Amino acid sequence: MSCxxxxxxxxxxxxxxxxxxxxxxxxxxxxxxxxxxxxxxPIRLSGTAGGTVSxxxxxxxxxxxxxxxxxxxxxxxxxxxxxxTLDLLVLTDNINHDPTLLLKGDNGIVICADNESRGRLPxxxxxxxxxxxxxxxxxxxxxxxxxxxxxxxxxxxx
Numbered sequence: 001m002s003c004x005x006x007x008x009x010x011x012x013x014x015x016x017x018x019x020x021x022x023x024x025x026x027x028x029x030x031x032x033x034x035x036x037x038x039x040x041x042p043i044r045l046s047g048t049a050g051g052t053v054s055x056x057x058x059x060x061x062x063x064x065x066x067x068x069x070x071x072x073x074x075x076x077x078x079x080x081x082x083x084x085t086l087d088l089l090v091l092t093d094n095i096n097h098d099p100t101l102l103l104k105g106d107n108g109i110v111i112c113a114d115n116e117s118r119g120r121l122p123x124x125x126x127x128x129x130x131x132x133x134x135x136x137x138x139x140x141x142x143x144x145x146x147x148x149x150x151x152x153x154x155x156x157x158x
Contacts, residue, residue, distance in 0.1 A: 042073070052070075067100030097148075135150070
């Protein structure tokens with residue numbers, strides 16, 4: 001995997017700045033590389049969740065994963081260094097949507113999240129070592145689709 005060019009980083013910084021000001025709601029990006037002390041913080045990525053494949057099956061371990069997604073991850077995250085805390089929070093505009101989250105690292109880390117934030121939003125906030133991670137945002141019902149924003153921060157959110 002190649003590193004983003006200076007121009008790509010400038011465009012990403014510009015769009016995430018707009019997101020912080022509410023002028024551009026989120027960045028639709030599948031692959032992201034982060035270093036510690038990234039700015040702006042948080043970064044928000046957008047996407048569409050859902051599919052027909054069980055997240056529990058994709059997790060490949062007994063991680064009590066709930067939800068359904070496509071086999072292709074929604075996002076791939078590369079951490080250039082170990083993060084003492086990285087907070088991943090899935091947000092939706094519709095209170096009736098009930099997303100789930102699967103994080104799977106090339107280092108063997110598998111984390112499933114469901115209702116950690118406000119009793120309905122998936123959130124993972126913990127130390128993550130450097131490496132590559134695949135992220136799937138799922139829905140509770142197979143074949144259902146919802147739009148979401150994935151917020152990434154070095155500070156605990158909500």
